[in-house]
Amino acid sequence: MFKELFGKRIVALFVLLMMLSVPVIQAQDGPTIRLGWWGNEPRHELYAELSDMYEELTGVTLEREFNAWSPYWELLSTQVAAGNLPDILHMHPTFVNEYAGRGQLLDLTPYVESGQLDLSSFPEGTLDSGKVGDQIFMVALGTSSPGTHYNAQFMEEAGIEFDPFTWTWEDYVEIASQLRETMPEGTWPAADDGSADQALETFMRQQGKDFMDADGIAFDREDLLEYWGMWEDMRANNLIPPPDITQEYANVGHADSMLANGVVAMDILSGNQHKLFQAATDYPLGLAVIPRTLNEDGELQHGDVIGGAYLSCAANTEYVDECIDYINWMVNDEEVAVIYNGEHGPPGNAENAVLIAENMDEADQRMFAMQDYIAPYASLRSQRPEWGTEAGDAYIRFYQELTFGNMTLEEAVDAFFEEIDFISS
Amino acid sequence: MQSTLTARTDQPVKSGRKFTLRQDLTGYIFLLPWLIGFVVFTLGPILASLYLSFTNYDLMTMPEWVGIFNYNRLLTRDARFAQSMSVTFTFVVTSVPLQLIVALGIALVLNRGIRGLPWYRALFYLPSLLGGSVAIAILWRQVFGNDGLLNQILLIFGIEGQSWIGSPDTALSTLIVLRVWQFGSPMVIFLAGLKQVPQSLYEAANIDGANSVQQFFKITLPLITPIFFFNLVLQMISAFQAFTPAYIISDGTGAPADSTLFYSLYIYIQGFRYFRMGYAAAMAWIMLIVIVFFTILNFGLSRFWVFYGDED
Numbered sequence: 217m218f219k220e221l222f223g224k225r226i227v228a229l230f231v232l233l234m235m236l237s238v239p240v241i242q243a244q245d246g247p248t249i250r251l252g253w254w255g256n257e258p259r260h261e262l263y264a265e266l267s268d269m270y271e272e273l274t275g276v277t278l279e280r281e282f283n284a285w286s287p288y289w290e291l292l293s294t295q296v297a298a299g300n301l302p303d304i305l306h307m308h309p310t311f312v313n314e315y316a317g318r319g320q321l322l323d324l325t326p327y328v329e330s331g332q333l334d335l336s337s338f339p340e341g342t343l344d345s346g347k348v349g350d351q352i353f354m355v356a357l358g359t360s361s362p363g364t365h366y367n368a369q370f371m372e373e374a375g376i377e378f379d380p381f382t383w384t385w386e387d388y389v390e391i392a393s394q395l396r397e398t399m400p401e402g403t404w405p406a407a408d409d410g411s412a413d414q415a416l417e418t419f420m421r422q423q424g425k426d427f428m429d430a431d432g433i434a435f436d437r438e439d440l441l442e443y444w445g446m447w448e449d450m451r452a453n454n455l456i457p458p459p460d461i462t463q464e465y466a467n468v469g470h471a472d473s474m475l476a477n478g479v480v481a482m483d484i485l486s487g488n489q490h491k492l493f494q495a496a497t498d499y500p501l502g503l504a505v506i507p508r509t510l511n512e513d514g515e516l517q518h519g520d521v522i523g524g525a526y527l528s529c530a531a532n533t534e535y536v537d538e539c540i541d542y543i544n545w546m547v548n549d550e551e552v553a554v555i556y557n558g559e560h561g562p563p564g565n566a567e568n569a570v571l572i573a574e575n576m577d578e579a580d581q582r583m584f585a586m587q588d589y590i591a592p593y594a595s596l597r598s599q600r601p602e603w604g605t606e607a608g609d610a611y612i613r614f615y616q617e618l619t620f621g622n623m624t625l626e627e628a629v630d631a632f633f634e635e636i637d638f639i640s641s
Numbered sequence: 642m643q644s645t646l647t648a649r650t651d652q653p654v655k656s657g658r659k660f661t662l663r664q665d666l667t668g669y670i671f672l673l674p675w676l677i678g679f680v681v682f683t684l685g686p687i688l689a690s691l692y693l694s695f696t697n698y699d700l701m702t703m704p705e706w707v708g709i710f711n712y713n714r715l716l717t718r719d720a721r722f723a724q725s726m727s728v729t730f731t732f733v734v735t736s737v738p739l740q741l742i743v744a745l746g747i748a749l750v751l752n753r754g755i756r757g758l759p760w761y762r763a764l765f766y767l768p769s770l771l772g773g774s775v776a777i778a779i780l781w782r783q784v785f786g787n788d789g790l791l792n793q794i795l796l797i798f799g800i801e802g803q804s805w806i807g808s809p810d811t812a813l814s815t816l817i818v819l820r821v822w823q824f825g826s827p828m829v830i831f832l833a834g835l836k837q838v839p840q841s842l843y844e845a846a847n848i849d850g851a852n853s854v855q856q857f858f859k860i861t862l863p864l865i866t867p868i869f870f871f872n873l874v875l876q877m878i879s880a881f882q883a884f885t886p887a888y889i890i891s892d893g894t895g896a897p898a899d900s901t902l903f904y905s906l907y908i909y910i911q912g913f914r915y916f917r918m919g920y921a922a923a924m925a926w927i928m929l930i931v932i933v934f935f936t937i938l939n940f941g942l943s944r945f946w947v948f949y950g951d952e953d
């Protein structure tokens with residue numbers, strides 16, 4: 217009796233296992249390649265759609281590993297430690313030095329030279345933006361720069377007209393003061409972007425300096441006194457929100473943001489997010505460049521930084537050909553370009569950029585227009601020291617000490633530089 | 642089956658020593674699955690982290706021996722280390738006693754034989770199951786935010802609220818409240834302890850004319866001190882290691898202005914954000930020493946207040 221039952225169970229288990237393994241066997245007609253990207257929910261859906269297309273087209277199975285921005289990089293760092301990077305991964309100018317420098321990324325130069333990876337439609341500048349030294353390590357999906365997103369309705373109500381491409385920091389403060397008169401209590405003309413690294417970086421580059429370069433912090437005490445001083449004045453005049461409100465809105469989604477909800481009228485953020493903010497709000501938005509600085513001769517100083525999303529391959533991937541094929545398809549295929557629709561700003565492939573420019577919605581048109589205007593002035597972010605992330609955090613922290621009133625302007629600036637001395641040791 | 646079993650037991654034991662060896666071996670074989678897991682996944686990493694704490698290790702390149710550099714930098718020059726210690730101590734010293742008092746209070750009420758006790762017990766235990774989760778930490782943001790539930794309620798009483806999680810003065814307090822709210826698991830243990838107190842003692846006290854306050858302090862409290870001690874040690878250790886709420890509420894930064902920079906969060910930031918893995922390992926060992934110290938201190942002090950009943 218016992219034996220009989222046992223035997224039956226074994227057979228049943230076997231049949232079950234067989235059934236489970238059938239779909240696995242069926243799916244194995246092409247290699248499985250791991251693909252990693254960062255993003256939010258709509259972007260995950262977009263990449264999922266594209267990945268499904270690619271699987272159907274080629275029989276390759278794409279194993280998808282996606283995350284929000286910071287968890288994506290945290291996970292990547294542990295995957296690097298385990299020698300287990302995704303075969304194809306999304307890369308960013310901020311991190312490419314770190315990964316390429318440590319030999320983790322595949323040198324794409326030979327494949328570009330042999331034509332296997334066709335980047336013939338890429339402008340030279342865009343192609344170069346994927347280089348570390350002379351070698352190509354990443355290929356641009358799209359590039360964009362940060363800008364000032366503003367609420368066009370609030371501007372109109374305050375009777376403000378300005379040139380969104382040539383305005384200066386003085387204009388910015390002046391416009392904020394004018395907005396103050398028509399905006400109700402509990403809302404503010406501008407978000408507190410004193411802690412935003414993109415705004416700081418652009419400001420410092422306008423002074424002929426930078427936030428950081430390979431050796432460390434690339435600006436002086438006086439520069440920071442001037443910059444933080446400007447934000448402190450704005451806070452004193454109620455032109456930007458108090459720090460606890462700013463803190464509360466840190467890292468919320470587009471729909472919950474201050475800009476989308478009319479809590480602030482201006483905010484400095486990545487340009488490719490313009491359409492996401494527009495989609496999240498009924499207010500008509502506009503997009504201006506980050507305010508400029510005038511030099512001694514009264515000439516505009518631009519200093520724009522290029523950001524964006526790029527594709528790289530892991531140095532140790534077993535599927536080089538498949539990875540190259542995927543990148544080819546992503547950056548050159550017209551159908552992909554239409555679906556992808558400039559998610560990360562104008563595509564690297566200039567022909568596709570023209571193609572999608574034909575039927576763009578208004579938010580995208582504004583972003584492309586700004587990108588067009590600043591293209592001659594924009595350049596890649598400088599290489600940062602190994603402790604760049606830590607220095608960036610320290611910048612935000614001491615700015616908070618200042619805004620919460622724990623330190624005076626001078627104290628905060630001095631403490632920041634002391635902390636940099638400590639971090640770099 | 643049957644016959645082999647009998648055969649084995651029938652065999653005479655030749656020598657006592659051999660028998661124990663064989664018994665030991667069987668024991669170890671049965672232990673093996675756990676033992677392998679322990680050595681590979683617990684002991685190994687612990688020893689590796691001790692080694693790494695004396696190295697400079699960025700996850701991507703090989704660790705490089707630097708002696709006591711990490712410990713030296715931490716203890717003498719890192720201001721954030723001191724800040725994270727102070728945040729963590731404040732958290733432990735306030736949240737653990739508050740949580741235990743609340744747990745004991747609720748347990749006393751429930752112990753009075755209320756109808757539907759299992760329901761209440763489950764209800765009060767629920768926060769303990771949920772409390773460490775991401776969802777609750779997000780809920781907390783909603784409750785203590787500027788437009789949050791708390792401020793809405795305060796508004797009814799005409800009190801102008803503030804952003805509780807956005808301000809460095811109050812952000813830590815909201816995390817302490819979150820911790821105290823998870824009183825369920827010590828409460829359940831207290832309840833079990835209260836049931837152990839012999840009913841006859843209360844009857845005798847009643848006859849002697851002791852009121853309920855006297856009964857609580859003279860009978861209940863002394864007899865549940867072992868339970869209290871157990872809860873104290875457990876909750877203290879877990880409070881020292883608190884991570885998730887601070888990570889979620891401050892988006893992994895310890896903001897605003899490092900006011901929620903828990904020690905475990907700082908370890909995480911050093912290791913996975915700044916890639917100072919050796920430094921993070923050194924921090925973990927300092928944490929271990931601190932926890933061991935306080936646990937031993939607790940055990941030492943327990944002689945003076947914990948009553949095990951079998952004494953005198």
